[in-house]
Amino acid sequence: MPRLPFQGIFSRPFRRRFLRAVAAVGLLNLFSASVFAQVPATRVEPEGQVVIGVAQEPTRFHPLQRRTEVDDAVHLNVFSTLWSLSPEGNLVPDLAVEVPSVENGGISADGLEWRIKLRPDVTWHDGAPFTAEDVKFTIETLANPSYPSPSRHGHELVRDIEVVSPTEVRWRLERPFAPYLAILAWAGIAPQHILAGVTDPADPSFNNSPVGTGPFRFGERRPGDHVSLVANDKYHGQGPFLKQAVLKYIPDQIGLKTQFITGAVDAVLIPGIAPDLAKEVERAPGVKVHYSPNQFVEIIALNTQLPQFQDPAVREALYLALDKNTVFNEIYPTGTKRPTESFLPEQSWAYKKDLPEHRFDLGAARALLDKAGWKPGADGIREKDGTRLAFSISTIAGDHLREQFQQLLQQDWRSIGVDLSIKNAPSAALWGDFWRKSQFDSIIVGLIVPIASDPDPSNRFGSWAIQARGGTGLNTFQYDNPEVDRLLREGVGTFDRERRKQIYFEIQDIVRRDLPYLPLVQGRSIEGTKNGLVGYQPNLGYRVNAWNLRDWRWEK
Amino acid sequence: MVRRFGARLIQSVILLWIVSIVGFSLLYLTPGGPLAMFAETPGMTQEDVERLERQLGLDQPAPIQYLRWAGGLVVGDWGRSYRDDSPVLEVIGSRIGQTFKLMLAATAVAMSVGLATGILGAVRQYGRFDRVTTILTMIALSIPTFWFGLLVIYVFSQRLGWIPPGNAAPVGDDSWLSALHHLIGPALVLGLLSTAVWSRYMRSAVLETLAQDYIRTARAKGVLRSRLLFHHVLRNALLPMITLIGLELPSLFGGALVTETVFTWPGMGRLFFDSISYRDYPVILGMLIFSAILVISSNLIADTLYGVADPRLRRR
Numbered sequence: 001m002p003r004l005p006f007q008g009i010f011s012r013p014f015r016r017r018f019l020r021a022v023a024a025v026g027l028l029n030l031f032s033a034s035v036f037a038q039v040p041a042t043r044v045e046p047e048g049q050v051v052i053g054v055a056q057e058p059t060r061f062h063p064l065q066r067r068t069e070v071d072d073a074v075h076l077n078v079f080s081t082l083w084s085l086s087p088e089g090n091l092v093p094d095l096a097v098e099v100p101s102v103e104n105g106g107i108s109a110d111g112l113e114w115r116i117k118l119r120p121d122v123t124w125h126d127g128a129p130f131t132a133e134d135v136k137f138t139i140e141t142l143a144n145p146s147y148p149s150p151s152r153h154g155h156e157l158v159r160d161i162e163v164v165s166p167t168e169v170r171w172r173l174e175r176p177f178a179p180y181l182a183i184l185a186w187a188g189i190a191p192q193h194i195l196a197g198v199t200d201p202a203d204p205s206f207n208n209s210p211v212g213t214g215p216f217r218f219g220e221r222r223p224g225d226h227v228s229l230v231a232n233d234k235y236h237g238q239g240p241f242l243k244q245a246v247l248k249y250i251p252d253q254i255g256l257k258t259q260f261i262t263g264a265v266d267a268v269l270i271p272g273i274a275p276d277l278a279k280e281v282e283r284a285p286g287v288k289v290h291y292s293p294n295q296f297v298e299i300i301a302l303n304t305q306l307p308q309f310q311d312p313a314v315r316e317a318l319y320l321a322l323d324k325n326t327v328f329n330e331i332y333p334t335g336t337k338r339p340t341e342s343f344l345p346e347q348s349w350a351y352k353k354d355l356p357e358h359r360f361d362l363g364a365a366r367a368l369l370d371k372a373g374w375k376p377g378a379d380g381i382r383e384k385d386g387t388r389l390a391f392s393i394s395t396i397a398g399d400h401l402r403e404q405f406q407q408l409l410q411q412d413w414r415s416i417g418v419d420l421s422i423k424n425a426p427s428a429a430l431w432g433d434f435w436r437k438s439q440f441d442s443i444i445v446g447l448i449v450p451i452a453s454d455p456d457p458s459n460r461f462g463s464w465a466i467q468a469r470g471g472t473g474l475n476t477f478q479y480d481n482p483e484v485d486r487l488l489r490e491g492v493g494t495f496d497r498e499r500r501k502q503i504y505f506e507i508q509d510i511v512r513r514d515l516p517y518l519p520l521v522q523g524r525s526i527e528g529t530k531n532g533l534v535g536y537q538p539n540l541g542y543r544v545n546a547w548n549l550r551d552w553r554w555e556k
Numbered sequence: 557m558v559r560r561f562g563a564r565l566i567q568s569v570i571l572l573w574i575v576s577i578v579g580f581s582l583l584y585l586t587p588g589g590p591l592a593m594f595a596e597t598p599g600m601t602q603e604d605v606e607r608l609e610r611q612l613g614l615d616q617p618a619p620i621q622y623l624r625w626a627g628g629l630v631v632g633d634w635g636r637s638y639r640d641d642s643p644v645l646e647v648i649g650s651r652i653g654q655t656f657k658l659m660l661a662a663t664a665v666a667m668s669v670g671l672a673t674g675i676l677g678a679v680r681q682y683g684r685f686d687r688v689t690t691i692l693t694m695i696a697l698s699i700p701t702f703w704f705g706l707l708v709i710y711v712f713s714q715r716l717g718w719i720p721p722g723n724a725a726p727v728g729d730d731s732w733l734s735a736l737h738h739l740i741g742p743a744l745v746l747g748l749l750s751t752a753v754w755s756r757y758m759r760s761a762v763l764e765t766l767a768q769d770y771i772r773t774a775r776a777k778g779v780l781r782s783r784l785l786f787h788h789v790l791r792n793a794l795l796p797m798i799t800l801i802g803l804e805l806p807s808l809f810g811g812a813l814v815t816e817t818v819f820t821w822p823g824m825g826r827l828f829f830d831s832i833s834y835r836d837y838p839v840i841l842g843m844l845i846f847s848a849i850l851v852i853s854s855n856l857i858a859d860t861l862y863g864v865a866d867p868r869l870r871r872r
Contacts, residue, residue, distance in 0.1 A: 024604075050726060057830060059639040066594060066608060148611045151604045166569055201611075204641035222823030223640075223650040224830070226727055246727045250820050251830070254706065258721045259820070429589030433593050436602065446594070459601070470604045 016375075038233060046231035048554045049244035050086065053265035059211040061218065063143050063188035064200070066150040070270050073247055076547045077229055079188030079212035080236075081402035082116060082135065083413040085453050085541025089349045091181060093431050094237070095130065095213065097167075098183070102495050111176030111495055118167045122236045124191050125217045131166040137192035139171070139399075146309060148201050153451065157410040176493045178500060182454035185541065185555070188212065188336035215240040215550035225249060229549070239533075240551035246545075247469060257281055260528055267536065268528040269546055270309075270446045277528045286531050291335045292545060293536035295345045295453075296446040296523035298337070300393070300409075303438050305468075305478040305517050307387045309555060313372035320365035321416045322518060323408060324358055331404050337521035342508050343449045343457060345522055347540045349497070350504035351457035355512045365416045382417035389442035390419035393432075397424040402444050438468040438476050446523060453541040455504050456520040458488045461511065479516035564859075570850045572845065576626055579844040583616045583837055590638050590835040612638070625841065634845075635838035639831070643843035647827070653723055655811040655823035659745065661739050662812075664805065665747030666754050669795075673751075674758025679785070681763060689755065693777040696752035705745045705818035712741065722820035742819040746812050750804070757800055761793040768792070781815025795865060 056070040063079045082096040091099045097117040100106020102463045107114050122130040128292050137475055141147050143155040154177060161171040173180065191211050198206065199279050215235045219228030229245045248265055250256045253274040259265045260273075260286040273281050273289065282289045302318075309315060324339055334482040340346065341355035374389055382389040392411065395402040404423070410420045423441075425434070434440055449457050458473070459465050463480040465473020491503040512519075527545060529536045535552030592610055594600050613624065627637055673693075684837040687710035713721040719741045720726070725734055745756050765771065766789060774788050811825030824843070831839040 049727075059641075066600075070591070107732075145569060145607065146611075147606075150594075150608075151600045153601055153604070169781055202636060202641050204636070204643075207641050223647065223820065224654075225820075228727065244728075248727065249822075250722070251826060255818065255820050257723055258709055259723075262717075262721045264721055264723065264726070291735075323746065383725060418771050428586065428592060431592055432588050436595060474596075474602075514685055 004282065007241070015535075017024045036173060043233075046233070046239055046240055046243045047345060048242055049246060049247050050242055050549075050552055050554075051246045051265045051269065052267045052269055053248050053250045053259055053553070054268075054270045055250060055253055055256055056270055057251075058247055058274045059223075059329065060207060062207045063190045063210070063212070064138065064147070064149055064195070065207070066148065070247075071149065072542060073227065073269070073544045073546040074210075074213070074218070074280050075188050076544070077216045077245065077549045078210055078214045078218050079190070080122070080214050081186065081188055082118075082184050084547075085185045085539065087539040087541070088346065089453060091185060095135075096120060104378050106353060107495060111178070111493070113175050114163075114169070114173065115168065118169065119236060120167050123234055123327075124193075125211045125214055125232060126191075126194075128191065128193050130189070130191075131161040132169040133166075134189050134192045136163050138187065138189045140345055141190070141195075143277045154180040155187075158509075176495070178453060178465055178492050178495050179454035179522065181495075182452040184272075186452040188214075188304075216245060219225045219244065219299060219400070235550070237550065241551070241553035242549070244550070245546075251416075253277065256273060260284075260530075261287060265528070265531045266533055267528045269512070270544055271525065273526040273528055275336050275526060278333065278335070283529055286533060288529050290527045290529065290538070292527055293338070293345060293526045294348060294523050294525045295450060295540050297343055297345065297449065298444070298446045298520045298523060299343070299355045300518040300520065301440070301443045301445055301447075301477055302515070302517055303478060304480075305438070306391065307389050307442060308389055308441075310386075311374075313368050314374070316516075317365040317372075317416060318366045318413065318418070319358065319515055319518050320361050320368065321412050321418075322358070322520075323360050323412050324520065325360060326408060327405055327520065331401055332521070336524050336526065337481045338524065339520070340522045341519050342511055342512065343447065343460070343519065344455050344504070344508070344516075347443055347542055348450060348453070348455050350501050350508075352508040362412070369416060380414075380417055380470060381419045383411065383463050388419065389417060390421070392423040393444065394423045394428045394430065394440050394445040394514055395443045396424060396430060398426075399424075405444065420485045435476055436467050436474065438466070438478050440476075455500075456488070457494050457504075458492065461507070461516070463487050477516035479511075479514070481510065481514060482503060484510055559601060561856075562782040564856060566704055568856070571852060572848055575848040576629070576841070576845060579841055580625065581618075584621070588781055588835070589614055589820050590837060592835070604655070625838070629845065629850055636841045637831075637835055637839045638836045639839070644813060644838050648842060648846060651811075651822060651824050651827045652809055654821060655816075656808060657735075658739065658816070658821060658823060659808040659811070661743035662746035663808065665743060665863070666750035669747075670754025671752040671758050675762055675785075677755070678759045678762035678766065688758075691740060693752035693755050696748050697756075698747075701745065701749060701812075702818055704748065705742075705815055708741055708745055709818070722802075723820070724821055732816045740819055742815050745819070746815045752799075753798070757797065758793070759761070761796050762789060765789045765793040777855070798861050802854050802861075805854035805857070806847060809850055810847050842858070 008504055011124055054073065056068065060067040060071045061074050063075060065469045067075065080095050083091045083093050083099045086092050095118055096102060097119055098106065098177055100114055100116055102109055106116065116135070118135065124130055139158055139161060139383050143152055145152065157174045157177055159172045159174055161169065163169055180319050194211055195206060201553055208221065214345065215237065216229035216231055217232045219230045221227045226249060227247045231240045231243050237480060238245065256268055257273060257277045259283060273421045278289060281287060303314060304310065328337065328339065338346065341358060342351055344351045370383055374384045376381050393406055395406065406422050410422065413420050428443055429472055435443065449460055461479050461484050462473060462475060463485050465472045465475035466478050467473065468478060487503050487507050491500050494526065513547045532555045533552065534555055535548065537548060539547050581813045589609065591605050594605055625635060636643055637647050648772065677689050679688055709721050712718045720738050722737055771788055774784055809824065810865035811823040811830050815821065816823045816825040817829070828843050831843070
């Protein structure tokens, strides 16, 4: 008997299957709608390992204590933050259910009251549940002046932290401070149940076997050799796909390159491939070279309080007489730098694109100085009111590229009547009081202005940040502009990103006009990955592009 | 004998004390303290840096810092590393095994090859073998280690793939076979230089002994050539080698910075270099004291060995 198409459609097995299918679709919808995008059943079994070569050794893993950029590669994968930074510069919830804002009621309209809701389904690597107590403990410890936390910046403004429930924490800020959102994206939450009882902050036991909530558990550290991270199969987010991630310490960049092209390491990150070796690596089979933008902006910092530099015409003339093209084409290796007019990296949401473009024009530079009354003396060096247009330029001794650049500057600036002398020193001597207390005339330096990717440049341009005048900050230019001061205060006081953007646009305009430093280029890190390794994605929100090892995996 | 030993011991303690003062002052005088590297860290303010300095006790005057450190040293507390807060002795202990392994292998190569070529070269002075080894040792002595290391890696690892491009072991593979495989490159490179040194010393020691009257006498009374060599010549020629052993002994634990760097070997030489770059004062000073103790004690050992090997010294 031929079966009719409808026959048996509601037979029991089919009905059961149907119901199951409906339920599954319903569940799927539920999960995609909720923030808990992770469904345990869909978890992919982690497999394989990746060995990442780094030329600095990760040694400090305590999330509440000082660390260097290479340590971040461990921190960002072992610990979680309330929210993290996406490569596009947005905040993405992690331990928090949502990023608080004035719109969603997480932050009060005056910016002072914060309410954070936390995920209920997160556990520490030792199995203990993560709760609001951990958040409270972390922020209180970071703000504690007698605790060796790396920075109290932002945390010191927090008052009255209150645990409302295991999944909710509240606090009050002493004054509205917008960068605090980004600062929290760098603050790995520490386990209160382990650390609250530790009285000696220098006790190395937690540093040597940290417990977090991140996608990887801490494996082991072989001093001088490597640190291994092991997949956390209870991770609350997507991934990890790798069973193990290893940070292999290779102290010199030639070794790093050799081990990369011979296949001993699968990726090269901090500090990446040396520019003069990049071409060789590009020719090697089976590997990819990435020129990834970083946050460093290379500038010539001017000490604006020197009598020579107080005249804005001088600063502008020096910028006009700067042959940026030759610098790019002849001195810096191709692909490692991008010209810029701003102090912010191009990828920042506050970066202003259409700043006046630099032009190289020796004639205009001379005319400008003539007009401002700087007259050439007997030796051809200009002077005005007894001040000779003579000063020195410094950088790290032995930095060949910058030394070549200095010689080029010396020639070009000599041709407009400026006497430039070169005064280089080892980095230890340079970055002490010489830099911080503005004892230099001018200096070539790579700066990172954003703090935890927030564009607020108060630390660099606020007149209260001049150490030479008793301030606390790194306004080493001694730049003092009341208008900028006002804008800086306004910029941190509002949470409205559009408003903040306008403010930082305005500051970039003013600084570009005032030229307390001469902007040159934004840096790029040359990094490498083996073919077939996916997940590598540069992120300027962090200091290291190993921020997302949970996404890394081997192509099948 | 005992009195002499006692006097040497007191001398050693005074020497150590001087080393500690000089080492500490040198570190203290270098500009940029352990926290200088954080000066340009985004998010760390000057206040933060000063607070950390205070918490580490770095704001105290130099003599007080010295007394604190030296006082700890006497009671066995060598301080804690700034890099990971581990006790200094533990940090040194974690590296010394790797260095010892490497240096032992290198010294084994150097001693066996060096002594053999030295003896053979001296026995047939200006012969073909002697001339070739003389040239080779001169080349070995003048090759910069880092260059030779890179060459070995390029040829035998990058081109031929015979040996690994560095590391003491691949991650997760602790087998002794793989450890041995990784040892070949650095041990050969490091051994080459000392081979030349051993060979030159041995050659001249043998030559000197051969010119002695008692050798002529022994020959005159018809002693077999082999007996002459092993019994009369070598026993005397090896005496100065004891001094050389005494000199080489500290380096067995001190490590070799260049080779360890080129071959990514996690030993003592690199620990010292890393500690300097990180301004890890407690570890730098700890290693300084540690190597001073090694040098002093191996000199003591060499002197004692002299007494054993040379009966003339025992009688005195």
